[in-house]
Amino acid sequence: MGLKVLEPNTCIRGCCSSQSIPLHLPPSSYTLLSPIARGAESVVYEATLDGRKVAVKKPILSTSEELDNFHKELQLLCKLDHPGLAKFVAAHAKPPNYMFFFEFYESRNLAEKLHVEEWSPSVDQVLMIAAQLAKALQYLHNRGIVHRDVKPANVLLDRNLCPHLADFGLAEYRENLKEISLKNWRSSGKPTGGFHKKNMVGTLIYMAPEILKKEIHSEKSDVYSFGISINELLTGVVPYTDLRAEAQAHTVLEMNYTEQQLTAAVVSGGLRPILASLELGLPACILSLIQRCWDGNPHNRPSFSDIALELDLVLEHRKSLKEEDLCAGKSYVTYDDKLINSGNNMHTYHESINWTAQGEHSSKKASHAAESDVKLWLESANDALTYYPVLSWGSFATCGRRETMEDTHFLMPHMYNQKEIHMFGIFDGHRGSAAAEFSARALPGFLQNLGSTTRPTDALLEAFIRTDVTFRNELDSLRKSKRVVQKDWHPGCTAIAALIVRNRLFVANAGDCRAILCRGGHPFALSRVRQEFWL
Numbered sequence: 427m428g429l430k431v432l433e434p435n436t437c438i439r440g441c442c443s444s445q446s447i448p449l450h451l452p453p454s455s456y457t458l459l460s461p462i463a464r465g466a467e468s469v470v471y472e473a474t475l476d477g478r479k480v481a482v483k484k485p486i487l488s489t490s491e492e493l494d495n496f497h498k499e500l501q502l503l504c505k506l507d508h509p510g511l512a513k514f515v516a517a518h519a520k521p522p523n524y525m526f527f528f529e530f531y532e533s534r535n536l537a538e539k540l541h542v543e544e545w546s547p548s549v550d551q552v553l554m555i556a557a558q559l560a561k562a563l564q565y566l567h568n569r570g571i572v573h574r575d576v577k578p579a580n581v582l583l584d585r586n587l588c589p590h591l592a593d594f595g596l597a598e599y600r601e602n603l604k605e606i607s608l609k610n611w612r613s614s615g616k617p618t619g620g621f622h623k624k625n626m627v628g629t630l631i632y633m634a635p636e637i638l639k640k641e642i643h644s645e646k647s648d649v650y651s652f653g654i655s656i657n658e659l660l661t662g663v664v665p666y667t668d669l670r671a672e673a674q675a676h677t678v679l680e681m682n683y684t685e686q687q688l689t690a691a692v693v694s695g696g697l698r699p700i701l702a703s704l705e706l707g708l709p710a711c712i713l714s715l716i717q718r719c720w721d722g723n724p725h726n727r728p729s730f731s732d733i734a735l736e737l738d739l740v741l742e743h744r745k746s747l748k749e750e751d752l753c754a755g756k757s758y759v760t761y762d763d764k765l766i767n768s769g770n771n772m773h774t775y776h777e778s779i780n781w782t783a784q785g786e787h788s789s790k791k792a793s794h795a796a797e798s799d800v801k802l803w804l805e806s807a808n809d810a811l812t813y814y815p816v817l818s819w820g821s822f823a824t825c826g827r828r829e830t831m832e833d834t835h836f837l838m839p840h841m842y843n844q845k846e847i848h849m850f851g852i853f854d855g856h857r858g859s860a861a862a863e864f865s866a867r868a869l870p871g872f873l874q875n876l877g878s879t880t881r882p883t884d885a886l887l888e889a890f891i892r893t894d895v896t897f898r899n900e901l902d903s904l905r906k907s908k909r910v911v912q913k914d915w916h917p918g919c920t921a922i923a924a925l926i927v928r929n930r931l932f933v934a935n936a937g938d939c940r941a942i943l944c945r946g947g948h949p950f951a952l953s954r955v956r957q958e959f960w961l
């Protein structure tokens with residue numbers, strides 16, 4: 427903005443300096459107008475600087491520690507320059523006035539925008555804000571800086587509603603965090619100083635469990651707060667309330683929970699705000715992203731470079747959809763599938779589960795008989811017929827108009843080394859290929875286990891049921907441990923299996939997979955459809 431830098435451009439102590447940002451200003455260059463916010467530690471004014479509208483943050487400095495903090499914040503601000511951060515334009519770092527000058531952001535902070543103005547951003551606006559903030563935080567983290575106060579009230583919106591992260595009052599270099607956390611939590615066991623003043627009321631709801639447990643902050647604590655904030659942006663609901671009350675009423679003290687109860691529930695009970703709903707037309711991967719961000723274990727949270735990458739992919743995809751003028755609602759699902767399958771460059775979007783191996787493992791685990799006894803079926807087979815089939819087999823699969831193949835099959839001629847026993851199966855996957863992949867291995871495994879005790883018909887029935895039950899159990903435990911994203915919570919499949927024991931053919935099916943026998947050019951249906959038995 428063409429401000430003159432007066433030499434020497436340092437603070438009074440000489441510890442802060444900058445090439446381009448003036449650190450002391452002639453009194454005639456600025457005028458403080460009305461206060462816009464009074465925080466615990468500072469007053470923010472609307473002001474003019476060389477005729478231009480700015481925001482001035484004037485910290486309340488009553489102790490030498492607070493003065494030290496001013497210099498610390500100033501040193502930090504001099505080093506930062508990113509479009510996603512509130513732009514620091516000047517400072518006055520000499521007594522009696524200590525002030526930070528920032529570009530003025532006219533569309534309020536995000537908390538006021540949401541809860542006072544009751545702004546409902548579109549999905550694209552949320553994605554844009556999330557992506558921009560993630561990049562700003564990625565920038566900070568890359569420089570070893572942890573913000574420690576990420577929340578909607580510290581996100582300022584410009585006239586285009588682009589976000590700018592503000593308030594570096596609590597920011598720290600990663601390497602100092604241990605010492606600072608210890609200092610803060612020492613003595614009474616309560617945080618002291620600015621940290622206490624600033625955090626124990628309004629910000630508690632954005633604090634990661636490790637901070638509430640008085641463990642050490644890390645950059646992953648910012649990821650947690652980011653997840654909570656983005657969910658708030660999507661739902662329009664202040665965390666842990668279902669009210670859209672006035673902005674000032676948003677403290678934990680005014681909620682049903684006391685501070686202690688809330689802390690305990692977040693830390694031990696895994697309590698989180700109510701997740702935004704898919705009905706908003708959101709891409710499902712955003713919900714999974716939020717959940718990963720607020721995971722109780724900091725190690726499971728993604729980094730901001732992962733987050734920025736994922737959000738950019740989502741935005742890019744939505745842009746291309748718009749260009750293609752496709753129905754957006756329909757396409758989200760396709761997008762998520764793509765995201766899951768595009769393993770390259772993408773950091774684990776969700777743990778990739780090898781359902782085929784899982785199916786094999788589950789059926790083996792259930793096996794008690796060391797050796798297959800399916801040959802018992804041959805002993806009980808009726809040999810009165812002298813017909814012996816000559817077998818040939820093959821397979822062809824196509825996924826039709828789908829982007830990914832969800833069907834599987836198996837061919838097991840001479841099953842388990844029995845010359846006269848053969849088995850074939852087809853599984854038509856629904857809502858993903860998980861159930862089909864699992865069943866293609868589990869079903870023949872279970873069938874083999876049943877060979878010694880059960881007739882082929884009963885064994886088939888029982889193997890279908892065991893496959894179904896085992897898959898459901900596996901899926902349940904994965905859901906509980908959040909290892910599958912919500913979108914993948916309901917996979918299923920229909921199935922058909924043909925078992926040939928010497929000269930007899932047994933066919934079993936679940937759902938609408940069909941087997942047709944062709945005799946003399948005529949089709950004979952070997953399966954019936956009972957819809958209620960579909961997986």
Ligand SMILES: Nc1ncnc2c1ncn2[C@@H]1O[C@H](COP(=O)(O)OP(=O)(O)OP(=O)(O)O)[C@@H](O)[C@H]1O
Binds near residue numbers: 466470481534580624
């Ligand atoms: N550059 C700016 N443009 C417009 N408004 C601003 C600007 N900077 C701050 N504000 C307003 O002042 C409020 C407080 O600013 P900031 O968070 O930097 O100060 P603080 O004293 O640390 O506040 P708190 O203690 O409440 O977190 C912001 O929420 C915003 O409403």
Ligand SMILES: [Mn+2]
Binds near residue numbers: 465580593
């Ligand atoms: Mn603030």
